Amino acid sequence: MQWLLILFLVVGVLSGEEELKVKITEDIPYVDVEIDGKIVRIQRIQDTEHKLRNGYVKTSRPAPPFYVQEFEPIKGIETIGELELLDFIQKKYNLNKGLLIDARISKWYRLGTIPGAVNIPFSLFYEKEYADRLLQQLGVTIKDGKRDFKDALDLVIFDNGPWCQQAVREMKQLVRLGYPKDKIHYYRGGMQYWQILGLTTQKP
Amino acid sequence: MKKIILSLLFAVLGFALTPQELAVDVNYAGKERMLTQKITKDVFLIALGEEKAKEDLQKSRNEFERILYGLIEGDSELGLTKITANKKALQQAEIIKKKWLEFRKHIDKVLDGDYTQEDLNYIKNHNLELLQEANKLVELLVALNPTDKTENAQAINLAGKCRMLSQRIAKDVLILKKYPQESLTDLKRTIEELDLILDALENGNRKLGVKKTSAPWIQQELKKAREIWAELKKEIQNPQDVKKIVQLSDQLLAQMDKITKMYEAIVNKGRKIRAIKSIVEMFEKEKELQKHIINLAGKQRMLTQKMTKEALLTAIGYDPTSNIKLLKEDMELFDRTLHGFLYGDKGLNLPAVEDKKVKEEIVKVVEVWKPFKKEVENFIKTQDKNSLNYLVANNMKLLERSNNLVQAFKKAFPSYDFLEEARKEIVDIAGRQRMLTQKMTKEKLLVMLDIEKEKNRQNLKETIELFETSLNDLLNGNKKRKIVRPTNKKVIAQLKKVNSLWKDLKPIYLKEKLSQKEMDKLVEGNVKLLKEMDKAVLLTERVVDY
Numbered sequence: 203m204q205w206l207l208i209l210f211l212v213v214g215v216l217s218g219e220e221e222l223k224v225k226i227t228e229d230i231p232y233v234d235v236e237i238d239g240k241i242v243r244i245q246r247i248q249d250t251e252h253k254l255r256n257g258y259v260k261t262s263r264p265a266p267p268f269y270v271q272e273f274e275p276i277k278g279i280e281t282i283g284e285l286e287l288l289d290f291i292q293k294k295y296n297l298n299k300g301l302l303i304d305a306r307i308s309k310w311y312r313l314g315t316i317p318g319a320v321n322i323p324f325s326l327f328y329e330k331e332y333a334d335r336l337l338q339q340l341g342v343t344i345k346d347g348k349r350d351f352k353d354a355l356d357l358v359i360f361d362n363g364p365w366c367q368q369a370v371r372e373m374k375q376l377v378r379l380g381y382p383k384d385k386i387h388y389y390r391g392g393m394q395y396w397q398i399l400g401l402t403t404q405k406p
Numbered sequence: 407m408k409k410i411i412l413s414l415l416f417a418v419l420g421f422a423l424t425p426q427e428l429a430v431d432v433n434y435a436g437k438e439r440m441l442t443q444k445i446t447k448d449v450f451l452i453a454l455g456e457e458k459a460k461e462d463l464q465k466s467r468n469e470f471e472r473i474l475y476g477l478i479e480g481d482s483e484l485g486l487t488k489i490t491a492n493k494k495a496l497q498q499a500e501i502i503k504k505k506w507l508e509f510r511k512h513i514d515k516v517l518d519g520d521y522t523q524e525d526l527n528y529i530k531n532h533n534l535e536l537l538q539e540a541n542k543l544v545e546l547l548v549a550l551n552p553t554d555k556t557e558n559a560q561a562i563n564l565a566g567k568c569r570m571l572s573q574r575i576a577k578d579v580l581i582l583k584k585y586p587q588e589s590l591t592d593l594k595r596t597i598e599e600l601d602l603i604l605d606a607l608e609n610g611n612r613k614l615g616v617k618k619t620s621a622p623w624i625q626q627e628l629k630k631a632r633e634i635w636a637e638l639k640k641e642i643q644n645p646q647d648v649k650k651i652v653q654l655s656d657q658l659l660a661q662m663d664k665i666t667k668m669y670e671a672i673v674n675k676g677r678k679i680r681a682i683k684s685i686v687e688m689f690e691k692e693k694e695l696q697k698h699i700i701n702l703a704g705k706q707r708m709l710t711q712k713m714t715k716e717a718l719l720t721a722i723g724y725d726p727t728s729n730i731k732l733l734k735e736d737m738e739l740f741d742r743t744l745h746g747f748l749y750g751d752k753g754l755n756l757p758a759v760e761d762k763k764v765k766e767e768i769v770k771v772v773e774v775w776k777p778f779k780k781e782v783e784n785f786i787k788t789q790d791k792n793s794l795n796y797l798v799a800n801n802m803k804l805l806e807r808s809n810n811l812v813q814a815f816k817k818a819f820p821s822y823d824f825l826e827e828a829r830k831e832i833v834d835i836a837g838r839q840r841m842l843t844q845k846m847t848k849e850k851l852l853v854m855l856d857i858e859k860e861k862n863r864q865n866l867k868e869t870i871e872l873f874e875t876s877l878n879d880l881l882n883g884n885k886k887r888k889i890v891r892p893t894n895k896k897v898i899a900q901l902k903k904v905n906s907l908w909k910d911l912k913p914i915y916l917k918e919k920l921s922q923k924e925m926d927k928l929v930e931g932n933v934k935l936l937k938e939m940d941k942a943v944l945l946t947e948r949v950v951d952y
Contacts, residue, residue, distance in 0.1 A: 234622055238676055239558065241620045264883075264890050296623060298671035298678070308690055309948075320679050326689050339682050 223248050224400065226288065233288045235318040236296050237404075242317040244288065247400035256313075258363075258394050268365045271390060275370045278383035282358065284399060287389050290358050291318055300356035301340065305372040306393075310362065314403040316396055319360075321406070324372035333379060342381075349380050358387045363394030432547045433670065434473045434486060436566035438502070438540040440659070441470040443573035446533040449516050450580035451652065453526055460517060467513050474503055477543075492550055498543045505536050530581055534592075537570070558676075560615045562669045564603050568631070568662040571600045575638070576655035579645055597639065604628070604635060607665075624668050631661045696819040697947065698755060702743055703812045704837040706771075708936070709740045710808055711844035714801040715932075717785055718851035721794050724929065730786055737782045744768065744775060747811075767814040771807045778804055798857055801848070805841070831888060835876050836943045839904075840936050842873040847932040850915055870915060877905060880942075892946075900942045907935050 222231045224246040232245035253259075274281050282290070287302075294300025295318055304311050304319040311321040327333045334344055341353045357376075361369035373386055397403060448463035476486035478499050489495045512528045515521040544566075548559055578593040605611070608628050610618035619625060638654040645651060716733040720726045743754060747768050750758035759765055778800055785793040816830075849866035853859055881901050883891025892898050911931045914924050 236621050236672055236675075238679075239620075239672070241622070263893075292623075295675075296621070296671070297668065298675040301678075308686070320682050321686060322682065323686065323689070326686065329689070332685060332689050335685050336682065339678050339685070 222246075224250065226401075227285065230285075230288070233291055234296075235291050237318055242402070242404060244291070244317055244402045246402075252400060254397055256397070258397050263365060265365075267367065269367075271364045271367070271370060273390065275388070276373055276377065276383070279373055279377075279386045279388050280384075281388045281390050283389070284391060284396065284401065286387070287316075287358055287360075290356070290387065294356050300358065303357055303359045303372070305359050305361045305369040306366070307368070310393075312406065314405050315393070316360070317402055317404040322372070324361075324368045324375065327372060327375040327379065333375075337379065337381075340381075351380060351382050351385070354381060354385055356385050356387070357381075358389055360389035360392045360396075363392035364390055365394070366392060431477060431487060431489060432544060432562070433566070433666075434484065435477065435540065435544045435547055436563070436569070436666075438470060438473055439537055439544060439567070440570040440573055441466050441473075442533055442537040442540055443570050443577050444659075445470065445513060446529055447573050447577035447580060447652070447655075449513065449526070449529050450577060450584055452516055453584055454580060454648070456649075463513070464517055467510070467517070470506070471510070474499065474506060478503065489547070492546070495543060495546045495550065498539065498546055502536070502539045502543060505532070505539055509533075509536055526584075530585075533577070537574075558669060558673045561607065561619065562666060562673065564607055564614065564616060565662055565666040565669055568600060568603055568607075569659050569666065571596055571603070572655045572658035572662060575600065575642065576652050579642060579648065579651050583645070583648055593642070597642070600635065604632060608632065619669075621668070621672065624665060627661065627665050627668065631658065631665060634658045634661055695755070695757070696815075699747075700812065700815050700819070701837070701943075702754065702756070703747070703808070703815050704834070705840070706740060706743055706808045707805055707812065707838070708841040708844055709736050710801050710805040711841055711848050712736055713740070713782060714797050715844050715848040715851060717782070717794055717797050718848060718855060719929065720785075720789060721791075722851065722855060724925065726789070730789075733782065734786055737779060737786075740775070741779060744771060748772075761814075761818040764811070764814045764818050767807070767811045771804070771811055774800065774804045774807050798852065805845075832880065832890070833943055833946050835887075835889065836880060836939065836946055839873060839876055839880075839939045840943070842869055842876075843932050843936045843939060845869050846873065846915060847928065850928065854920070866915065870912065874908070874912075877901070877908060881905060894945075897942070897945050900938070900945050904935065904938045904942055907931065907938060911935060 222245060225231045226233070226244075226246060232243050234241045234243055236242075290300055291302065295302050302316060302319045304315045304321045305324045306321070307323045307325075308321055311319075311323075315321070322336060326336065334349075337349060337354075338344060340357070341355045343350045343353065359369045359373055361367075361372075369388060369390075369392065373388060376386060377383060393403070445463060445466045448459045448466060451459035452463065472481065473484070473486070475481070476484050477489050478496070480486055480488040489499060509529070509532055512521065512525040515525050516529075544563065548563055574596050575593070578596055582588055582590070582593065602611075603614070606614045606616050608618065608625075610616060619628075634654060634657050638651065638658060641647065641651050641654060713733055713736045716729045716736065720729045720733065742751065743756070745751065746754045746756035747759055748765070750756055759768065778797065781793040781796040781800075784790055785797065812834075816834075846866055846869040849862045849869060852862040853866060879887055879889045880892070881898075883889055892901065911928065914920065914928045914931070917924065920928065
């Protein structure tokens with residue numbers, strides 16, 4: 203939550219830029235994210251008549267398995283919204299202090315994701331060899347089979363949205379592996395809310 | 407198999423991790439450059455009566471030495487990896503060590519408070535030599551890094567160099583203060599160099615191999631650095647307050663350190679994401695391979711029925727030339743795939759099975775397949791009735807064992823992904839439909855040939871029912887069987903196509919006596935049904951939203 207306050211103070215410095223018709227907030231017209239040496243601008247779709255035409259227009263999917271998620275499905279893991287996520291991108295992701303994870307299976311990810319997100323399908327953390335290799339990339343050190351999460355990165359994890367279980371399963375498994383809850387944040391809105399707000403998506 | 411895949415994966419990762427370790431080494435080697443100047447600056451602050459600088463000097467001296475030994479021997483706390491793998495870099499580190507040990511003697515004297523003019527002269531005359539050697543090491547380490555985008559690596563190098571220059575400037579000013587007769591050349595050169603590099607970082611410079619950064623947050627910080635530098639330059643032009651110069655140079659050092667870290671963050675983040683992608687890619691490949699293996703194992707089930715059907719068609723004299731040819735091809739494919747499961751087959755993209763339980767199941771299939779194959783070969787040559795009888799009597803046993811093998815593979819490849827698991831079930835049921843198209847044709851032929859007529863008529867009825875119920879479940883969903891009703895338009899269209907073909911064929915399967923035209927329709931139709939069912943299986947596997 204502290205990020206949010208800082209965000210309002212820092213991001214507003216955009217004088218001289220072309221005025222956007224549809225801003226993210228009054229003070230935040232857009233947020234830049236660095237991806238592989240290039241800057242991608244996250245902003246809202248400027249056409250106020252625009253409507254979604256992809257799979258995210260669906261209101262209902264077979265349940266089971268697509269039940270609605272609790273607001274805070276894992277106690278101790280903070281649930282965040284779009285503004286906190288954007289702040290995370292600026293303060294953590296761009297400075298290599300945090301990672302934005304798309305927990306969906308890669309078929310979904312390839313259709314489009316939040317700019318900067320890296321795909322780690324949730325099932326991968328269930329297989330020890332892969333899990334340990336990945337954890338090391340997330341800043342975890344493993345010595346004599348013991349995992350040390352002291353320098354583990356802050357993570358924001360998301361999936362399709364409140365009806366999807368993939369992010370929750372990934373978070374549960376990370377917690378089982380010992381990842382500190384306070385270093386994990388859940389963007390519950392996922393791709394559904396992100397796109398409903400007309401925020402930029404990117405095909406990896 | 408998993409071992410093979412993982413060893414491949416870890417080989418790739420082993421390679422991918424090296425640049426990360428190298429980046430830490432480059433950063434520390436860069437810090438050594440700065441420390442040579444900071445140490446010298448602190449020495450001359452002390453020489454000018456600033457005793458408080460002793461604490462800083464001690465700290466910098468210890469830090470320089472720890473990093474130097476860390477580069478040579480490794481230092482896990484600092485995250486430093488031995489540079490022994492590269493001979494040139496190691497030789498360079500040894501050169502620095504030799505020069506440092508000599509340099510250190512004079513530093514220690516300053517720290518002990520019993521230094522002479524000679525010590526100061528030595529430090530004044532040799533600090534740049536030490537700096538140059540440290541710089542050579544940085545360049546060697548940067549050149550070792552093959553995956554870095556050179557522009558970013560160069561930006562890190564230049565921003566890092568600014569840290570050193572900030573200290574060098576203060577040092578030059580202090581030396582001039584102590585020795586007013588000294589030439590201004592060094593100071594002028596340092597100012598020019600800092601001007602050039604800051605401008606290159608802000609606006610890009612082709613000669614220096616660096617582009618203007620597109621990251622707005624770095625641009626902002628560079629602007630702040632430029633402001634500090636402007637103030638520092640103003641002070642240098644009229645050096646009345648040495649303390650302020652030192653203070654501003656330290657501010658510039660901290661600012662350039664912040665910027666260096668931001669450039670490093672871009673490079674390191676890119677590396678980290680590439681490494682993660684390679685792990686995920688390997689995971690996906692392994693899963694794809696597992697699906698491919700299960701699919702091939704599933705096809706073997708179908709082949710057991712198809713081979714028997716082709717032998718029966720030959721026996722009733724229905725296009726024997728084509729059917730013998732198909733029978734031979736199917737026998738060879740079944741044999742090759744089975745062999746591939748055991749020993750691996752590059753052409754079929756099959757690794758040799760390592761799982762003990764799966765191996766046991768393969769051996770059980772082989773036990774039935776060996777005599778079965780012998781009879782198929784004999785039938786191909788002679789169309790002998792005894793061989794046909796053998797195939798009719800044993801094809802279900804071969805099917806059963808082939809099915810056990812499919813289940814063993816499924817168990818060996820556990821899935822933690824419930825969505826994929828649900829889809830797997832659908833794929834399995836759809837895959838089994840392929841086998842049923844062949845089984846029902848075989849049973850129809852057995853009825854026509856009057857071989858265990860009543861039993862086969864009953865079998866045919868059951869197979870038709872199973873095929874029809876499963877097709878209906880695939881189209882409309884079945885909660886009890888955990889089959890989700892498809893919502894994907896392509897999947898629905900394909901299943902409807904299968905359904906339409908089936909509606910056309912079903913009456914022929916149920917009819918007692920067939921005309922030649924109906925027989926043709928049955929033979930062609932069942933192959934078409936098999937192909938369209940195969941397409942439905944592939945679609946189910948591939949579509950994102952089932």
